[in-house]
Amino acid sequence: MSEIIVQPSFKWQRQDGQDIKVKDWICPIAEISEEPQVVVLGVPLSRSSISASAASEFPNAFRKSWELFTTYYIDEQVDIRALRVADIGDVKMHTTDILQCHHNIRDAMQEVMARHPQSFYVSIGGDHSITAPLVRALSEGKRVGILQFDTHLDLRDLSNGPSNGTPIRQLLEAGVVQGEDVYNIGLHGFYNAPSLIEAAKHYGVNMITLKQMRRKGAQQQIAEVMAELQDKVDFVYVTVDIDVLDIAYAPGVPASTPGGMRTDELFDLLYEVGKYDAVRAMDFVCIDPQRDTSELQTVKAVTYAFLTALCSRYIHLK
Template identity: 55%
Template sequence: MKSFLYPKLNPPSFTWVRPEKGGTISKVHEWIEPLTAESDPAKCKDADVVVVGVPLSRSSISASGASEYPDAFRRMWKGFTTYNLDEDVDLTELTVLDAGDVPMHVTDIPRCHENIIQASEAIHRTFTASKVCAIGGDHSITAMMVKGLHKAKPDQKIGILQFDTHFDLRDLADNGPSNGTPMRNLIESGVVEGSNIYNIGLHGFFNTKDLKEYADKHGVNYITLGRARKKGIVETVKGCLEELSAKVDLIYMTVDMDCLDIAYAPGVPASTPGGMTTAELLDSVLTAAKHPKLNAMDIVCLDPLKDTTVQTTVKLGTHVFLTYLTGVATRK
């Protein structure tokens, strides 16, 4: 059932049968509303959160099935309730819409990226007061989602809060707009200033020295995981948000699931030892989501095809999303 956002967005790849009107809602799959042909734009525009799937992974440096995550993500909703026991928050206080998936071309990656930019712009222009959450897809989608946001709100300065094992500052001349270049793409396109990017979670032997030198040259702020742990993960996130909010109008959070230790997230294309624990990432996301300027985010580089049989990483990615919504709900 094509919504008013078609052809910028296709219908969700998977939808659940929802309860009858007036029925009890206690599970996530009963609560999130898919946009359909019957959806009224005037009634939808005040949604608290809009979710969009971005099923692209052909632009990944390493072999990746991250394009399968939007579908796996929706199928995982049935395993979660809308009530967060830790925070005593019921997410049904929020109106959350599933806008569907950005259409992708089979072989033309630049066309896929342009589709993401156009879809992001359309969403931000339509849902001006809503938080937007993109479900990737590899990390190349972040640059395109932010470019679309910039087109929709050109007068607002954007900052980036990045949870990642990598700088993602590889040379565009060598790598193109891949999952290794989104932050450099944003800097060199003039959409985001290097000094307005804050990366938490870098560690180990997974970045080259020239990327650090590029980060230093362009003023990128980065906090290694070791330094963050010494200061405290939550305090580190709070400090980054305080600095960012003083410089920008909007904060975009990107969660690359490879920031996690391989023991916690085996289902990522570039899993590494020594990364964040589940608790550290969830605490970080909740802290960030409570900030009033953080109005868009994405979850990227989660590969269901590399996950365990019990879908450890898919479950964790869904938990990250619901934790973000918990932070949004506490603002109200």
């Protein structure tokens, strides 16, 4: 197997039958017989986080939550088990060389693309610094748009290295992405410093606050953003920083905040996102399982969000 992608540390005992769980459905890459339609890649890096974070433990926390969900989505009366989803494992990380980690992430994504060129890619962070190398790998020769759900702009200057505060800035500075192709939905409150606003304006990043989104509604908001993006880019990368959610709905992030999005709003937004073939990849970042409640409120929310996005893709794009 790969040098740069390692097996998850545990494997579900998968079971057949009418009533399966997500754990019985998502398949280790080595055991899937047909070409997967969706590839899940763990990216367990969080020593690049500005504030202390155990987001590196989220890929496994995510896998463990698979026994809590079925493959049947009752809101749309659909069973998504026919969608072929493979778990390809985790990017190998170095303990102290963060740049090496970022290189490994880029190389791993390239390897995933090379092996599964037609798949939809879902990366499970890790902190937000992983988005820069992931988009680098995906964007080669393409114009890529970014649809970001975040409380923060992630446009810090790079003087202190590539952290979870810088991924969008890195991509803009490197010319990998253009500012006008970045749409950030969910901004609110007193969490972004002036220099980030200035950078956003300088690069032309599209800032859409949570209140603006609420006035439009999820469906129209995504429709408008995707209409604009589809005219400009070859494909769209969706990045979901879970700190976009309100602290009442997602305490398990390094910087949980009041004034944020509700989970039902995020689920609706991702359901809309799932309708667009232009979306080629997505990630979920900045979930710290050590800060989650004992009932796993945040981890469960992410798995629900992930399933909602896949379910919508299955319904609309199969």
